[in-house]
Amino acid sequence: MAEAIQEQQVKKLKRLLEGWRMALLPLKSVFLWEQQWHPCAIFASVSIFFLTIWLMDLNTLASLAVVGLTLNFVDFIIPIVCNTVCGPTSWTGQKEKMFEDICRSIVMSYNKTLDQVKSFYSMRENSPSLYYIISISMLCILAWMASTINNIFLLYIFSTVVLLWPGIQxxxxxxxLTSLIYKMPKIAQKTE
Structure with a gap:
């Protein structure tokens, strides 16, 4: 049952990303760091984009509007450029399989994230005290960060982490890093 729903989600995503399919194949290799320079390219692109926003010296709402306009422009222009540069004859069965694998991995990541959010909210019924401790703590930390750190800088850090995350994984x-963290207490206990 779950696999049938996942396959429907993959088909829906494939239809949604139809215009992006030629761009997604090289983007996959960049996001997964198949070349050594890919993380630097991601970091530099995000840095240049946010440096431009910072140099324009806009307020937070105007900056979000510029980000939204840029994303809409990219969403409009990429399918046109891809269809112009690469005709339909260049699309092969191997590329179709790679495109389907990309869509499947996006759907799996989305479903995994959704399951984690649902399990967090299920704590409200199963363990309400832990749920409220975690929720209130995280919201206080978020409010403190937002009040002390520039919002555009926070968005820059968030964007960089999100775009580098597939390659990091x-x-x-x-x-x-997590295995090193788990080993640290054991090493400290052995030395005592």
Missing amino acids: QQGIFKT
Whole structure:
């Protein structure tokens, strides 16, 4: 049952991203850091974009409007450029399979995130005290960060992390860091 729903989601996403399919294939290799320079390219692109917003010296709402306008422009222009540069004859079965794999991984990540959010909200019924402790703590930290750190800088950090995250997972960097964290208390206990 869950697989049938997932397949429907994949088909729906494929239809939604139809105009982006030629752009998604090279983007996948960039986001998964298949070349050593890919993380630098991601970081530089995000930095240049947010440096431009910072130099325009807009308030937060205007900056969000500029980000939205840029995303809408990219969403409009990419399918046109892809269809002009690469005709329909260049689309092969292998590329279609890669496109379907990309859509499937997006759907799986979306469903995994949705399941984690649902499990967090299920804590409200199962363990309300823990739920409220975590919720109130996180919201206080978020409010403190938003009041002390520039909002555009926070958006810059968030955007950079989100765009680098697939490569971080693919390269196993996050797993390595978490395994080092788990080993630290054991090393400290052995020395005592």
